[in-house]
Amino acid sequence: MSAFVTLTHARMAWDDPARVPEEASLDQTRELEKFLADVERRAFRIAQVALRDADDALDAVQDAMLKLARNYGAKPSAEWRPLFYRILENGIRDLQRRRSVRKRLMAWLPGPKEDPDGEAQDPLDSVADGGPDAPDLLMQAQAMQQLERSLRGLPARQREAFMLRNFEGLDVAETAAAMGCSEGSVKTHYSRAVHALREQLGEVW
Amino acid sequence: MNEDELTPLELQSRRLFDASVERVDMRVRSRLNQARHAALAASARAPARFLGLPAWTPAAGLGAAALLGAALWFGGLPGQHALTADAQAGFEDLEIVAATDDNNGDALEMLQDDLEFYDWAAEHGAEKGVEKGVMADGNSVG
Numbered sequence: 001m002s003a004f005v006t007l008t009h010a011r012m013a014w015d016d017p018a019r020v021p022e023e024a025s026l027d028q029t030r031e032l033e034k035f036l037a038d039v040e041r042r043a044f045r046i047a048q049v050a051l052r053d054a055d056d057a058l059d060a061v062q063d064a065m066l067k068l069a070r071n072y073g074a075k076p077s078a079e080w081r082p083l084f085y086r087i088l089e090n091g092i093r094d095l096q097r098r099r100s101v102r103k104r105l106m107a108w109l110p111g112p113k114e115d116p117d118g119e120a121q122d123p124l125d126s127v128a129d130g131g132p133d134a135p136d137l138l139m140q141a142q143a144m145q146q147l148e149r150s151l152r153g154l155p156a157r158q159r160e161a162f163m164l165r166n167f168e169g170l171d172v173a174e175t176a177a178a179m180g181c182s183e184g185s186v187k188t189h190y191s192r193a194v195h196a197l198r199e200q201l202g203e204v205w
Numbered sequence: 206m207n208e209d210e211l212t213p214l215e216l217q218s219r220r221l222f223d224a225s226v227e228r229v230d231m232r233v234r235s236r237l238n239q240a241r242h243a244a245l246a247a248s249a250r251a252p253a254r255f256l257g258l259p260a261w262t263p264a265a266g267l268g269a270a271a272l273l274g275a276a277l278w279f280g281g282l283p284g285q286h287a288l289t290a291d292a293q294a295g296f297e298d299l300e301i302v303a304a305t306d307d308n309n310g311d312a313l314e315m316l317q318d319d320l321e322f323y324d325w326a327a328e329h330g331a332e333k334g335v336e337k338g339v340m341a342d343g344n345s346v347g
Contacts, residue, residue, distance in 0.1 A: 029248065032245065033241065036245075037241060041237065044237060045225055045226050054233060062240035062243070062244075065240050065244035066244045066247055069248035070244075070247050073248040137224075137228075140224050143217075143221055147222075162218075166219055167219065167222040169219075203213050203214050
């Protein structure tokens with residue numbers, strides 16, 4: 001029966017070739033939406049750790065989504081993840097560069113100086129009100145803040161390798177594609193990052 | 206990265222990160238949602254691709270066809286020579302000479318007879334001279 005249905009569908013597609021690209025395009029759009037929905041919050045957090053600003057992180061993620069959808073939406077879905085993170089990392093670097101130029105300019109102008117550490121987040125801000133797990137959540141939030149501070153102290157390439165491999169779970173090849181470097185470089189950056197974090201935080205903090 | 210292969214530090218980092226993702230607030234979630242829909246709308250507006258070919262392929266194909274058409278119209282492709290009028294006349298002469306006529310024999314034989322006659326006439330004209338009113342074979346005219 002199912003073979004008959006498949007054949008009937010194939011026959012319908014044969015009779016009306018316009019259906020095939022249309023349906024394929026719809027499937028691709030649905031798949032792209034699912035991919036973006038899966039990745040958006042993690043990407044936001046990765047950008048936020050690197051940029052220390054929620055609005056800048058949102059801008060970076062939004063830009064990466066737009067570029068991926070517009071330029072690479074027709075590519076096979078298996079290629080989206082490394083492409084998306086490559087676009088995102090490029091966007092983060094651009095924003096950091098712009099920010100450092102702005103900071104240098106501001107240093108020449110009179111007026112209140114920016115806090116060199118950016119806005120210091122209160123761990124309580126990210127914890128939901130009340131609830132039985134509030135103390136645990138607070139501890140988690142504090143530990144995450146410690147980790148973020150240590151990550152910000154790492155060289156950019158080490159931080160990228162650590163976040164893509166550890167946070168996002170990309171394999172070495174995908175991370176290499178996202179960072180635009182060799183797999184050997186990824187392994188080196190990652191192991192140096194882990195070593196540096198262990199020195200700063202201990203094995204479990 | 207498989208969790209079994211992770212050191213305690215790596216495992217702890219990953220769990221903390223996952224927990225922080227869960228705590229992303231509603232304002233950010235809403236903005237990410239809007240950004241996703243904007244990206245999908247932009248992707249729908251992007252020029253469609255057929256078989257993965259770039260969008261400019263049809264234009265390039267039309268341009269190449271126009272160039273080829275112009276090249277053929279204005280004297281053929283480079284390296285090819287147009288058939289000149291002289292060459293064409295030569296071909297036509299050859300066709301006439303080579304053509305056979307079933308009633309009068311081979312055209313080549315006729316041409317050879319004519320040539321023999323002209324040769325003979327030229328020799329006699331040179332040796333005896335041709336006087337006015339007398340043909341080359343000595344018969345008077347009129």
